Amino acid sequence: MGFDIVRDLPPALHDRAAAWTYLMGFAESWGTPLGADGGAPEAELAEAEERLGLRLPAAVCEAYTLLGRRPDLHSNLNTLLSPGELTVEHGAVIFRDENQGAARWGVLLDDLDQEDPPVHVREDLADKYLELWEPWLDRFSVAVLDIVLSESTQGPEGLCDFRELHEGEDDELTRRFTLLPFPAEYQNFYFARGVLIADGGGDVLCVRARDPETLDRFRAEFPGHWLNA
Numbered sequence: 001m002g003f004d005i006v007r008d009l010p011p012a013l014h015d016r017a018a019a020w021t022y023l024m025g026f027a028e029s030w031g032t033p034l035g036a037d038g039g040a041p042e043a044e045l046a047e048a049e050e051r052l053g054l055r056l057p058a059a060v061c062e063a064y065t066l067l068g069r070r071p072d073l074h075s076n077l078n079t080l081l082s083p084g085e086l087t088v089e090h091g092a093v094i095f096r097d098e099n100q101g102a103a104r105w106g107v108l109l110d111d112l113d114q115e116d117p118p119v120h121v122r123e124d125l126a127d128k129y130l131e132l133w134e135p136w137l138d139r140f141s142v143a144v145l146d147i148v149l150s151e152s153t154q155g156p157e158g159l160c161d162f163r164e165l166h167e168g169e170d171d172e173l174t175r176r177f178t179l180l181p182f183p184a185e186y187q188n189f190y191f192a193r194g195v196l197i198a199d200g201g202g203d204v205l206c207v208r209a210r211d212p213e214t215l216d217r218f219r220a221e222f223p224g225h226w227l228n229a
Helices: 016-030 042-052 058-067 140-152 169-176 212-221
Strands: 087-089 092-097 103-108 119-123 134-137 160-164 189-192 195-198 204-209
Touching (some): 058 140, 134 140, 140 195, 160 212, 195 212
Antiparallel strands (some): 087 092, 119 134, 160 204, 195 204
16 A cells, blocks of 8 residues: 555654654655665764754654755755754754745754654744744654645646635635645645645645646646746
């Protein structure tokens, strides 16, 4: 029984070993399989820990050793920092940057004792006194699932496209496509016949298809001003 993007997600949201299995299945089914050279070497993580003077949680190390060197999976738009780029700022280990510097994602120092800690996000605001770490996702492994699914919709032009999501179309997405049972409140993921869809929080429609023909079919069925068409 092969990988199923919908069926295999619920267990991946509750068990980090299942999350890594899900990501391996996704990479193989939707792009290039994960190989031994796709992960960051354990030595790089050890060097990062020594430099930062702390121990990284198990889930963080596992994620990096699985796909740390696969930017096609995690850094098409926003950037997953390499082990050598990890920093400690404002009481958290920063591991991801928004592409225009509008936000950063991190694991709070107070949560480093957890094997699969929650992830927080901190917006870059004009008034620095208003900047706070806000809860994002309650497990690092789930955050990586979100990152990979989101970033996959920002990949090659021949397989990906996006446009504005117009009023009422979010309801149409729910009617026509399968909603993935993802816990994130800020963004929904949908699946339909070889197409992964993200609604960008209700303002943008991002699409990743398995092949160019499937992408063309989706754009015809869901017309609009597609950027890459």
